[in-house]
Amino acid sequence: MPAPVPESFDSIFPIGGTNDAFAEYFIGQSYLAPLTTDGVAISNVTFEPGCRNSWHIHHATSGGGQILLCTAGSGWYQAEGEEPVSLEPGVVIQVPAGRKHWHGAKADSWFSHVAIAVPGTDTRNEWLEPVTDEEYAALPAS
Numbered sequence: 001m002p003a004p005v006p007e008s009f010d011s012i013f014p015i016g017g018t019n020d021a022f023a024e025y026f027i028g029q030s031y032l033a034p035l036t037t038d039g040v041a042i043s044n045v046t047f048e049p050g051c052r053n054s055w056h057i058h059h060a061t062s063g064g065g066q067i068l069l070c071t072a073g074s075g076w077y078q079a080e081g082e083e084p085v086s087l088e089p090g091v092v093i094q095v096p097a098g099r100k101h102w103h104g105a106k107a108d109s110w111f112s113h114v115a116i117a118v119p120g121t122d123t124r125n126e127w128l129e130p131v132t133d134e135e136y137a138a139l140p141a142s
Contacts, residue, residue, distance in 0.1 A: 002018055002029050002031075002048070003029070003048050005046075005110065006110065009072060009073060009110045010072055011044070011046065011071060011072040011073075011112045012071055012072070013033060013035065013044035013071060013112065013114065014033040014044060015031045015033060015044070015046045015112075016031045016032045016033025016034070016043075016044060016046065017031060017032065017033075018030075018031055018032075019031055019032040019045070022053075024127075025053055025054045025056070025127045026047075026051060026052070026053050026054070026104075027050075027051065027052055027054075027104075027130055027131065027136075028047065028048055028049075028050050028051025028052065028104070028105075029047075029048045029051055030045060030046065030047050030048070030051050030053070030104075031045070031046040031047075032044075032045055033045075033046075035114070039119070040116060040117065040118075040119060041116070041117040042114060042115070042116050042117075043114070043115050044071070044112055044113075044114050044115075045112065045113055045114075045115050046072075046110065046111070046112040047073075047075065047104050047105035047110065047111045047112070048105065048110060049105050049106070049107060049108055049109055049110060050104075050105060050106075050107050050136075051104050051105050051111075052076070052102055052103065052104025052105065052131050052136060053102055053103060053104055053131075054102060054127055054128055054129060054130045054131065055080070055100055055101070055102050055128040055129055055130075055131060056100070056101070056102065056125055056126060056127045056128055057098060057099065057100050057101075057125070057126045057128070058095060058097050058098075058099075058117075058118075058123065058124075058125055059097060059098065059122070059123065059124050059125070059126055060097040060098075060118075060120030060121060060122055060123045060124075061120070061121045061122040062120055062121045062122075063097070063118060063119055063120025063121060063123070064097035064118055064119075064120030064121075064123045065094070065095050065096045065097040065099075065118040065120070066094075066095040066115060066116065066117060066118060067092065067093070067094050067095070067115075067116040067118060068087070068092070068093040068095065068103060068113045068114070068115055068116075069092055069113060069114040069116070070087045070088060070089055070090065070091040070092070070093075070111075070112075070113045071089055071112050071113060071114060072089055072110070072111070072112040073089075073105065073106075073109045073110040073111035073112055074086070074087065074088055074105070074106045074109040074111055075087040075103060075104055075105045075106055075109070075111035075113070076103060076104060076105075076106060076139055077093050077101065077102075077103040078101060078102055078103075079095070079099050079100065079101040080099070080100040080101065084139055087103070087111065087113065097118075097120060097123075100128065102131050104131075106139070106140075107136075107139075
C-alpha cells in the first residue's frame with residue numbers, strides 16, 4: 001500500500017497513480033503522472049523515500065535520451081562510472097542516448113522530477129539490473 005504523501009512535500013505537478021506499468025523496474029514505490037504525450041512524452045515521476053529505478057539506457061539511432069527536471073524533494077542520479085549527483089529542485093540532468101544510468105529518491109526524502117523523453121529515431125529503453133541495496137546504502141542518506 002502506498003505511503004501517504006507528507007504535507008511538507010510540495011510538488012507543483014500531480015503525484016499521479018502508482019507506477020504499476022513500470023513497477024518491475026523500480027525498488028520501492030513510484031508514481032506516474034503523464035503531463036503530455038503530444039509530440040514529446042513528458043511525465044511527472046514521484047518516488048517514495050528509498051525508491052529508485054534500475055540501471056537503464058535510452059537508445060536511439062539519432063537524437064533521443066532523457067531530460068530530468070527536478071521539482072520537489074531530494075534524490076540521486078548516477079551515470080555508470082561517475083560519481084552520484086545530488087538532485088534538488090531546480091537541478092536539470094541531461095542524459096544522452098546510450099548512457100547507462102539510474103535515478104531515484106534519497107533514503108529519507110520523497111522526490112519528484114519531470115521526465116522528458118527527447119525525440120529521436122528508433123528510440124527505446126533498455127532496462128538492466130537493479131541498483132543493489134549495497135550500492136544504494138553506500139550513498140549519503142541526505
